Amino acid sequence: MKDQDILKADGSVYFPVVGEYFSEQERKKVATTFGHDESSPFCVWTGYGSADTGDLGIESEATIKLRKFFDKNPHLTQEFFNSDEAPMIFVTSSNAYIEIIDGDIVVTKDQLIPLVRYNTLDNGGLLQKERLETIVAKDLYDALPQSMLYVFGRASDAIIFYGTNLMVSDIKKFLLTLDESFKYGGLFEVKELHDNEITTFEFKIFTTCDEDKQLSQKYYSSLLKFLKSSSLEFDAKYDTLSSSVKQNLIIVKTDNIQNISTKVKHHYIVKES
Numbered sequence: 001m002k003d004q005d006i007l008k009a010d011g012s013v014y015f016p017v018v019g020e021y022f023s024e025q026e027r028k029k030v031a032t033t034f035g036h037d038e039s040s041p042f043c044v045w046t047g048y049g050s051a052d053t054g055d056l057g058i059e060s061e062a063t064i065k066l067r068k069f070f071d072k073n074p075h076l077t078q079e080f081f082n083s084d085e086a087p088m089i090f091v092t093s094s095n096a097y098i099e100i101i102d103g104d105i106v107v108t109k110d111q112l113i114p115l116v117r118y119n120t121l122d123n124g125g126l127l128q129k130e131r132l133e134t135i136v137a138k139d140l141y142d143a144l145p146q147s148m149l150y151v152f153g154r155a156s157d158a159i160i161f162y163g164t165n166l167m168v169s170d171i172k173k174f175l176l177t178l179d180e181s182f183k184y185g186g187l188f189e190v191k192e193l194h195d196n197e198i199t200t201f202e203f204k205i206f207t208t209c210d211e212d213k214q215l216s217q218k219y220y221s222s223l224l225k226f227l228k229s230s231s232l233e234f235d236a237k238y239d240t241l242s243s244s245v246k247q248n249l250i251i252v253k254t255d256n257i258q259n260i261s262t263k264v265k266h267h268y269i270v271k272e273s
Contacts, residue, residue: 021153021169022046024071024086025176029186041065048090048151053107053120056098057090057151062143064089069136076135080127085169087124087150098149100125105151124151157268159190159201161249162241164233168268174226175205182219183207185257189268198245206257220252 027044030036036043041064048057070077070086077086092098097108105120127148133141157168171188178184185206193200205219227250228235242249 021088021151021157023169023172023176024067025173026186029176039068046088048088048149049093050120053096053109053115053118054111055093056096056105056107056109057092057149059088060091060143060145062140062145063091063148065140066132066136066144066148069140080131081125081150081152083152085152085173087152089127090149090151091145092147092149098126105149122151122154124149126150159192161201161234162199162237164231164237166227166231166234170230171223171226172268174223174230178222182222183209183215187257187260198247198249200247200249200251202251202253204253204255206260207254208257209254210256211254216252216254219254220248220250223252224250 022044028038031038031040031043034043041061045064046059047055049055067086067089070080074084077083081087095109099106099108099117101119103123103125105122105124107115107118107120109115109118127150129141129144129146129148132144136144153169159166159168159171168190175182175184175188176186185208188203188205191202191204193202203219203223205216207215209215224238228238238249
């Protein structure tokens, strides 16, 4: 029987994921790529926890709507979270005791090996429902839990370029704004490489096409322009440092996202073993 003779049921693709911080911009890209409405809450749906801590929280329809609300109201995001980026917001697990110490998420939980004040090294906080009563719609307010955990991701998600902090979250946001000619696949990795006392930073940017040297050069030029415009400190030192060692200190390669390694636990900043 030919494929065209088979009546296929309607269906959709959705992505339950854990691990990295998934911004609203990333979720919108996935939604539009796979034909979802951007407002669909469960196109990208994530929990929070790890192999170390186990389940710590899960997104619900209400907490996803709350995240989208903050994303559309950046002045409130600044007021509540001191950030331009809306965090992921979770219904907390009843099996974990969660504290926030110096901005880090610290967990006490009975597992196979009991955890006592285990520092996840993730950046976040606790949000109490009462603070939202006057700013969100009543039906959303009623659906929210009394206390929620919000997460921005790894506290150490910064690339240290010769003393200058380059934030991964800013680079992620920049790449997601590129036009379709860049064929961005939604993920990149950075490796810090050392050779003869020279440190270089290799960006591997995953695209929807095979490795392309012209595309890699296009990414290099655009990324360098962005980093210089977003950091005066970086702008002041990059060309001088590169000239002094007679090579580019940032290297950009592209690869098809289908070739991505499944062995890497935390993408973006990849440590050499």
